[in-house]
Amino acid sequence: MIASNDTDALTAMLLARGLEAVLSRRADCGFQLLSGGQEAVAVGVACALLPKDQLLCSGRSIAPALARGLDPGSVMAELIGRSSGPCLGRGGRGHLSQPSSGFFGAHAVVAGNLSIAAGVALAMQARGDGNIAVCLFGDGACGAGALHETMNIAALWRLPLLLVCDNNLYSVSTPRAAALAPQRLSDLAAPFAIEARTVDGMDVRVVRAAALELATRVRRGAGPAFLECISRRFASHSTSARETRQPQELAADRELDPITRLENALLSEGALSAHAAQALREQVRARVKAACAFAEASPLPVPHEAFADVG
Amino acid sequence: MLYKLLLPGPIADLSEVRVLEWHGSPGTQFHAGDLVVELDTHKAVVEMRASSHIVLRKILIEPGDWQRVGEPLAIVSDSADEPLPERAEDLAQASATYEMV
Amino acid sequence: MSVEVGNTSRVFFREAICRAVGETLDAEPNAILMGQDVGAFGGSYKEFYGLFERFGPARVRDTPVAESAMVGLGVGAAAAGVRTLVSITYMDFVLLALDPLVNYAAKARFKTGGQIRVPMVVKVTAGAKGQGVAHSQSLESWLMSVPGLQVVAPSNVADAYGLMRSALQADGPVVYVDHKRLFPTSGLLSTLPHEVPFGLAVVSRPGRNATIVTHSYMVSVALAACEQLAVDGIDCEVIDLRSLAPLDLDTICTSVSKTGVLVTLEEGQVVCGVGAEIACRVQARLGPVKVSRLGAVPAPVSSNPVLEAASLPDAARVADAVRHLTTEGK
Numbered sequence: 001m002i003a004s005n006d007t008d009a010l011t012a013m014l015l016a017r018g019l020e021a022v023l024s025r026r027a028d029c030g031f032q033l034l035s036g037g038q039e040a041v042a043v044g045v046a047c048a049l050l051p052k053d054q055l056l057c058s059g060r061s062i063a064p065a066l067a068r069g070l071d072p073g074s075v076m077a078e079l080i081g082r083s084s085g086p087c088l089g090r091g092g093r094g095h096l097s098q099p100s101s102g103f104f105g106a107h108a109v110v111a112g113n114l115s116i117a118a119g120v121a122l123a124m125q126a127r128g129d130g131n132i133a134v135c136l137f138g139d140g141a142c143g144a145g146a147l148h149e150t151m152n153i154a155a156l157w158r159l160p161l162l163l164v165c166d167n168n169l170y171s172v173s174t175p176r177a178a179a180l181a182p183q184r185l186s187d188l189a190a191p192f193a194i195e196a197r198t199v200d201g202m203d204v205r206v207v208r209a210a211a212l213e214l215a216t217r218v219r220r221g222a223g224p225a226f227l228e229c230i231s232r233r234f235a236s237h238s239t240s241a242r243e244t245r246q247p248q249e250l251a252a253d254r255e256l257d258p259i260t261r262l263e264n265a266l267l268s269e270g271a272l273s274a275h276a277a278q279a280l281r282e283q284v285r286a287r288v289k290a291a292c293a294f295a296e297a298s299p300l301p302v303p304h305e306a307f308a309d310v311g
Numbered sequence: 312m313l314y315k316l317l318l319p320g321p322i323a324d325l326s327e328v329r330v331l332e333w334h335g336s337p338g339t340q341f342h343a344g345d346l347v348v349e350l351d352t353h354k355a356v357v358e359m360r361a362s363s364h365i366v367l368r369k370i371l372i373e374p375g376d377w378q379r380v381g382e383p384l385a386i387v388s389d390s391a392d393e394p395l396p397e398r399a400e401d402l403a404q405a406s407a408t409y410e411m412v
Numbered sequence: 413m414s415v416e417v418g419n420t421s422r423v424f425f426r427e428a429i430c431r432a433v434g435e436t437l438d439a440e441p442n443a444i445l446m447g448q449d450v451g452a453f454g455g456s457y458k459e460f461y462g463l464f465e466r467f468g469p470a471r472v473r474d475t476p477v478a479e480s481a482m483v484g485l486g487v488g489a490a491a492a493g494v495r496t497l498v499s500i501t502y503m504d505f506v507l508l509a510l511d512p513l514v515n516y517a518a519k520a521r522f523k524t525g526g527q528i529r530v531p532m533v534v535k536v537t538a539g540a541k542g543q544g545v546a547h548s549q550s551l552e553s554w555l556m557s558v559p560g561l562q563v564v565a566p567s568n569v570a571d572a573y574g575l576m577r578s579a580l581q582a583d584g585p586v587v588y589v590d591h592k593r594l595f596p597t598s599g600l601l602s603t604l605p606h607e608v609p610f611g612l613a614v615v616s617r618p619g620r621n622a623t624i625v626t627h628s629y630m631v632s633v634a635l636a637a638c639e640q641l642a643v644d645g646i647d648c649e650v651i652d653l654r655s656l657a658p659l660d661l662d663t664i665c666t667s668v669s670k671t672g673v674l675v676t677l678e679e680g681q682v683v684c685g686v687g688a689e690i691a692c693r694v695q696a697r698l699g700p701v702k703v704s705r706l707g708a709v710p711a712p713v714s715s716n717p718v719l720e721a722a723s724l725p726d727a728a729r730v731a732d733a734v735r736h737l738t739t740e741g742k
Contacts, residue, residue, distance in 0.1 A: 054492070088525030095523040104492070105524065109515050115481045116516055119488015119496075126442045126470070126494045133488075146511075149481035156476070309526040311518065311560035311584040324596050329422075353424045353596045354458060377422055377598070 006266055007280070009047060009204050013039035013259045014284040016063035019072055022288050023062075028080050029239060032093055035063030037202075037234035040258035041166045042067040044207025044229070045134060048215040052129065054104040056117045057136040060166075061096045061106035064136055068103040070096075072287055073294030082298035089301045090309075104133070111137065111144035114163070118150045121161035121224075132160040132218050140171030142180050142188060151224070155192040158223035162215055163189070165226070166201060168233040173244040189226035201229030202256040205265075232256055313368070313388045313396060314405035318350060318357065320380035327379050328352050330372045338391060339367045347407065348384065355411040362406045366391045371399060420600040426459040428569045428601055429535075429590070432576035433460060433497060435605060437467050440495050443580075446473040446482060447499030447535075456501040457537065457595045483509035483534060487517045487585070490532035497580065503536040503589065504549045517585040518560035532586070533579045538565075539591040539629055539679060540708075540724055544715035550628070550680035550708075552589050556657040556689070562610055563656040565589040567631035569599030571654055574608025581607065589656075591629040591679075611658035615667065619649035622673035622734050625664055625690055627653040630677045630725065637730035646738055656686060664690060665697050673702045673737050677730055682707035704733045 016039045023029055035042060038060070046067035049055060057064040065075050070086065078085025079093050086098040097105025104120055107113040117135035124131045141147055142165065154161045165185050169176050182188055186196035195217060199210045207229050214225040232253035236243040243250075266272035272280075318328055331349040341347055341361035350357040369386040372378045383399040396402060423431070437443050445460065445467075451474040454461035464472040475482045479500055486498035500506050506513070517530045540548035556563045564579060564586065566572040572590065579586040616631055617638055624634045631652045638648045649667050653660065668674045674694055676687025687705035695701060706725045713723045 086525065086527065087523060090525050091523040095519075097524045097527060099492075099524075099527055104528075107516060109511060112511055112515060115484020115512055116488035116491065118481070119485040119490070120492040121488075122444070122485055123442075123489040123492035123494040126444060126489070133492075146480060146484070149476075149478040150484070152476060153478065153481055153485060157473075309521045311521055311562065326596065327598055329424075351424075353426060353598075 006205070006262065006271060009043050009208065010259065010262050010266065011280055011284060012043045012046070012067050013204065013262070014281060015072060015287060016042065016066045017259060018284050018288040019066065019076060019291060020062055022292055023076065023079060024239065026080065030080065030092070032062075032079070032239045033060040033237065034235050034239070035060055037232040037253060037257070038166055038168055039063050040204035040207050041164070041201045041229045041231050042136070044204045045136065045164050045211045047208040048211035049102060049134065050131065051102055052131045053102055054099065054120050054131070054133045055102060055136070056104045056113045056120065056133065057106050058110065058113065058138055058141065059094045059106055059108040060138065061093055064106070065096050065098075065103055068101060070098050070101055070103055072291035076291045076295035077298045080295055081300060082295055083301040083305070084294070084298035088305065090305070111141035111146040113137065114141065114146045114150040118154050118159055118161050121154065121159040122157070124160050125157070130219060132162055132215060134162040134164060134215070136164045136166055138171065139165065139167040139169065139176050139180065139185060142185050147188065151189060151192045151194055151226070154224040155194050158221065160218050160221070161224040162211070162218050163224065163226045164211070165228045166231055167228055168231045170233060170237070172237040172241055184228070186226055186228040194224050194226050195222070196226040196228070198228040198230065201231030202258045202261065204258055204262055313386060313393055313402050314365070315383040315399045315402040316347070316359070316385040316387050316405045316407060317383050318359065318380050318409060319404065322380055324354075325352055325380055327377055328357065329377050330374050330384065331356065332374055333370055335367045337368055337370065341365050341367065358410045358412055360408045360410070362408050365389065365405060369395060419603050421603055422598055423569060423601050425569050425572055425594045425597050425599070426455070426457050426461070428573035428599070429459045429576055430461055430463065431601070432573045432580065434463055434466065435577070436495070436580040437463065437471055443495040443497070444471055444473060444489060445497045445499065446475050446486065448475055448477060448501060450474060450499050455499065460499070479505050479508040480511060484512035484516070486532045486534070487512045487530055490530045491520060491528050495531045495580065497533045497535060500534060500536045502547050503538040503551055504546050506534065506536050506551065506587070509534070513585065513587075514558050514561070518558045521584060522560060529583050530585045531583050533582070533588050534585070535588045535590065537592055538589050539593055540713045540720055541592040542715050542717060542720065545712035548713040550678065552587070552656055553678070553680055553685045553689070555587050556659070556686065560584065561657060562586045563589065564610060564654060565628040565656060566654065567594070567628050567652050569597065569601050571608050573601055574606060575654065577605070578607040578610055589628065593629045608654065610655045611660055612655060613651050613653045613660035613663040615649060615663070616652045617648065617650040619647040619671070621646050621671055622648045622675060622738050623651060623664070623667040623671045624648055624675045624677055624730065624734065625651045625653060625687070626677035627656065627686065628679065630679050633725060633727050634677055634730060636727035637734065640727060640731040641734055644735065646734060648734060653686075659689070659693070661693050661697065665694055668694055668701055669698060673734070675704045675706060675730070675734055675737065677706045677725060679724060680707055681710060683710065702737045704737050706730060706733055
């Protein structure tokens with residue numbers, strides 16, 4: 001788990017961006033959903049978590065996993081199907097998971113992790129351990145019955161669950177307005193009297209503050225909360241989905257880059273020197289390089305593992 | 312006159328009961344409407360009440376024991392001093408009301 | 413009627429389930445039972461009677477009508493270390509919960525490389541009993557092919573208790589299938605705690621001329637058919653599967669090797685049914701044998717008593733099928 005200071009937040013976002021950049025250039029990249037542009041949501045939310053909280057997410061799992069503190073080498077190994085990944089190479093990005101690190105993990109079914117997260121919260125409530133479950137999902141999940149069923153039970157039972165909608169404005173090619181009747185997705189929580197916020201998902205400080213505020217409420221037993229973070233997805237939905245947006249829109253999105261934004265803020269506040277910023281980027285580059293080396297040196301699983309740990 | 316107290320059949324979906332509790336013992340007098348015995352079934356408890364004045368004379372099925380629907384649970388009579396018969400089976404059926412609760 | 417034989421007592425089918433569940437809630441301080449009407453109401457079939465009073469609303473939780481979320485919560489809680497029993501009143505509605513059950517619970521251990529286990533039991537009640545097309549189905553064959561999912565189905569009181577005990581000790585997801593027509597039955601149950609292992613069928617009735625392999629309520633239909641067949645001098649062996657996944661092929665093959673005739677009987681559909689799997693596996697091991705698969709007719713099951721009765725296997729139909737197989741070629 002990363003600390004909540006700005007330098008660490010910048011580093012975490014750079015790490016996600018850097019690892020994904022290297023991954024997407026690899027021949028064995030495979031089918032990936034990248035978090036580029038949405039790093040502030042993953043990192044900001046992760047800042048609000050305590051070591052024994054659990055973070056669950058959708059198939060867009062790389063930034064959340066790294067933000068939660070998973071080792072980049074083992075994450076890369078999992079992404080390229082090596083057996084030294086936390087899921088032994090069997091889950092890949094869609095099911096990346098390491099519960100011992102507070103990352104209950106990804107589930108590739110859209111809206112499929114929501115009731116699971118509520119169940120994790122139920123277990124925490126049963127044990128009275130003061131931990132919370134946080135579930136990241138996209139705008140694409142908001143039309144699913146699973147969200148509404150989950151909010152209803154979570155509210156009724158006052159589960160320690162923080163729902164975070166990373167609204168990047170598109171579900172693959174479908175813009176929000178063509179898929180969802182409500183304009184503001186945090187309004188979906190209103191019928192259940194669930195505390196809800198909508199914030200700028202391109203500003204990690206804003207996300208962090210909102211996540212901390214809501215996580216604290218949830219941890220105190222006030223019941224579930226809903227945080228909508230408006231973000232931008234820099235690339236297409238996945239490595240195999242074609243881009244449908246216009247260059248002007250994509251360029252405008254890039255102007256909101258959360259990494260540039262935080263870095264510029266730190267530079268102008270005098271909290272970070274240009275030299276230190278450069279050093280930070282080099283450290284991240286080195287970590288990504290080491291992660292790749294570790295992953296590449298890891299063996300592929302053996303074929304009979306196709307039948308291992310089935311049940 | 313002597314009677315056999317039983318849960319008359321056929322009852323849809325019910326073939327056997329378990330006696331839960333007798334609300335009296337041999338010699339107890341019951342008036343119309345009094346709860347005589349509670350029977351457990353697979354779905355609900357059946358309360359059997361006297362529909363006229365009767366005296367409980369002999370309990371045939373003790374609490375916790377089972378009996379088939381239509382088979383005798385106890386011997387009852389109009390008055391306390393009528394001698395008990397050998398077999399309950401040949402007696403007339405006691406009138407009682409049954410309610411699932 | 414006898415109450416106790418040795419260390420046994422006669423109980424209703426629902427009481428066997430209740431006892432197993434109560435013992436587990438006692439043994440595991442955080443374990444949770446949830447479902448519609450499982451609390452003060454005591455369960456749709458009164459199978460959880462008294463548990464709410466004993467364990468309270470945090471452990472025995474009424475849920476809204478939302479099977480997908482109910483099972484999802486059960487999956488998540490179990491994955492996070494709190495054993496759950498999710499009760500779905502009608503097996504038909506497990507369909508609403510297939511995503512968390514099949515896409516998460518059955519996959520969790522594999523997809524996480526063993527990091528996550530889901531010790532959850534989903535209890536469903538199958539069977540036709542006058543309640544109509546969407547409240548009558550027996551869908552266990554749909555679930556027995558899911559890797560990572562175990563599926564069990566008791567046919568009597570003792571197995572209802574023993575299989576539930578085992579299900580609630582499993583470290584992966586289990587679908588426990590009981591049946592509407594089993595609840596009116598009673599049987600003897602040992603007063604000592606015990607389990608019935610998965611993957612072990614039993615011979616309910618030994619015989620020499622034919623093997624009837626079946627499960628759940630159809631076991632009693634098979635036994636009734638055997639009475640009819642005995643009159644004709646046909647002596648049938650009945651095997652009660654008890655466990656569909658894992659399936660006890662050894663016991664079935666031992667029987668069919670002896671009798672040479674296999675009749676599979678289920679209340680569900682014959683197409684891609686339990687019997688289809690058994691027939692294939694038996695013949696893969698033993699070579700060709702005389703086989704007949706019996707099940708519901710390929711139609712929805714109406715609540716109309718005439719139509720319902722016409723849709724489902726009964727003792728006469730089973731006896732006819734056995735007679736046909738054992739007498740053809742003679």
